[in-house]
Amino acid sequence: MRVRALDLLIAAAVAAATMFPAVWYLPFDPGTLLLGLLASAPLVWRRRAPVVVALVTGIATTWLSLLNVLPDMPYGQLVATYTWAELAAPAWRIAAIVLTTAGVGISLVLPQENPPSFGYVGLMFVTAYALGAGVRARRDRIAFLEERTRRLTEEQAAAATNERARIARDMHDVLAHSVGLMVVQAEGGASVVRTDAGRAEAAFDAIAETGREALVQLRHALGVLREREPEPAALEAIPSLVERARRTGLDVRLERGAVPTLDPRVGATAFRVVQEALTNVVKHAGARRVVVSLASDEGGFAVTVRDDGRGGAAVFGHGLSGMLERVQAVGGQLRTGPRTDGPGFEVAATLPAAARP
Known part of the structure; x- marks a missing residue:
């Protein structure tokens, strides 16, 4: 109006x-x-x-x-x-x-x-055109900035959503793994506390160590909320996962071949895959033996966890979706399913040496 x-x-x-x-x-x-x-x-x-x-x-x-x-x-x-x-x-x-x-x-x-009129009139029209073109350029610039602001806002919202999902996955991995091991160790310690004090003491020591490790990992997972970059667990921490799973009574073997230099995100993803797989084996599979394999794979990196348990989708509990999201986020592939060489279940992740942006 x-x-x-x-x-x-x-x-x-x-x-x-x-x-x-x-x-x-x-x-x-x-x-x-x-x-x-x-x-x-x-x-x-x-x-x-x-x-x-x-x-x-x-x-x-x-x-x-x-x-x-x-x-x-x-x-x-x-x-x-x-x-x-x-x-x-x-x-x-x-x-x-x-x-x-x-x-x-x-x-x-x-x-x-007369000749001066040509310059006088021409200058008036050039000035009118320049004023209109300037307003158009300013309007286009404002529209461009508004569009860029909208895209940045959407990207920030997506980044925040992804970060919340990452923290949720980390929390799930840490809590499910640590609490699962602590429950198994507590049950084992309680069953021998009167008959074998040494085994009971070892079980309770393992519970304390698992709890301390869980606290450390939770601090790392939540470090972003304190405006600092979290310190992701990597390949170097996988032997400790294997050792804690071994204390529950599982026969866990770690096979480590030549490993390329990995992006920290890829190393953290490999750690979480092994952590989630071992947690589900302890809680759901009813297995006796587990083999964790780390090796190079066509310029990338392969992580495999095989057990001799019941097999089936129940082995994974609710962690499969989070594991799949982690692997896909760095540009890798995840294969899960019953073993073809015998009873049990297999988790196989193929990861690139460098995570995709």
């Missing part, structure tokens, strides 16, 4: 300035008044059809110039030039430049205006 009122006000002011000489200094001529209206009134619609309005006002302005009744400045055509420079599409701007240049040339050449 305000824009419409402004356009009406501009059209009225231009009409008054254009028709004033014809009304005040010249005999009454309806034709001249009509041309004055055509050179100003269409400005009401200048935002809807800037090139058409410029064409109509330009024809009327040129005609007034040929009749020698044009005021000192072609007000309507200057406003129209500003408008199409601001709002018209590139192709239409080129057409408008050609037509405006032709109209101005006719208005100056045929009435045989």
